[in-house]
Amino acid sequence: SQTIHQWPATLVQPVGSPLSLECTVEGTSNPNLYWYRQAAGRGLQLLFYSVGIGQISSEVPQNLSASRPQDRQFILSSKKLLLSDSGFYLCAWTGGKSPLHFGNGTRLTVT
Amino acid sequence: GESVGLHLPTLSVQEGDNSIINCAYSNSASDYFIWYKQESGKGPQFIIDIRSNMDKRQGQRVTVLLNKTVKHLSLQIAATQPGDSAVYFCAETSTNAGKSTFGDGTTLTVKP
Numbered sequence: 001s002q003t004i005h006q007w008p009a010t011l012v013q014p015v016g017s018p019l020s021l022e023c024t025v026e027g028t029s030n031p032n033l034y035w036y037r038q039a040a041g042r043g044l045q046l047l048f049y050s051v052g053i054g055q056i057s058s059e060v061p062q063n064l065s066a067s068r069p070q071d072r073q074f075i076l077s078s079k080k081l082l083l084s085d086s087g088f089y090l091c092a093w094t095g096g097k098s099p100l101h102f103g104n105g106t107r108l109t110v111t
Numbered sequence: 112g113e114s115v116g117l118h119l120p121t122l123s124v125q126e127g128d129n130s131i132i133n134c135a136y137s138n139s140a141s142d143y144f145i146w147y148k149q150e151s152g153k154g155p156q157f158i159i160d161i162r163s164n165m166d167k168r169q170g171q172r173v174t175v176l177l178n179k180t181v182k183h184l185s186l187q188i189a190a191t192q193p194g195d196s197a198v199y200f201c202a203e204t205s206t207n208a209g210k211s212t213f214g215d216g217t218t219l220t221v222k223p
Contacts (some may be wrong), residue, residue, distance in 0.1 A: 006154075032209060034210070036213075041215075041216075042215055042216070043200060043213040043214050043215040043216055044155070044200070044213040045213075046210055046211070046212070049209070049210055051209065059210075090154050090155075092154070096206075097143060097206050099145050099147075099157040099160055100145070100147075100155075100157070100202075100211060101157070102154030102155050102156070103154055104152075104153055104154050105152075105153070105154050107152075
């Protein structure tokens, strides 16, 4: 069966520090991969998605970036975090015309 | 741009009653719709989906209705249980675009 791993679960980082969140998927090949951010009490905002290795589409201009170095690995990064980057970050995958499968998220607090 | 909105941010029901959560969408090109349930501190989980060539789909205790004429989607939960308490999101997808747009969510509280 397919599983998605996302880590860390929580993270507290100072303003101006770098960020790296990692997501891996097991049990499937060539998945579509997504990074979403969720503000408290709000819906999910799509940040990046990828349909293949090295292919990244950005939905929202900001100081975050994403990379897909391997088929089932998706990384969210920042060189310098802002206070406004705080939130709940969710990685998800789908095989195409099917529902998204989410990881358990990373709660990021920028102080 | 496209948007998905929910009519009510909160819903409180008695255990055993039926719940109805509504959702409006605006992108007429959307052809796939999904309901997710999100419990506190976790990622959303798939509940039920429906494609645009259908107007009703039933699962275990859940039913999704799609009205394309007015761009409206609803989730019905029968015999609501305390374990149904969560935030419910609708999402619309244009499969050509390959990405989903989420509404803000409705918080369902089930009173024992």
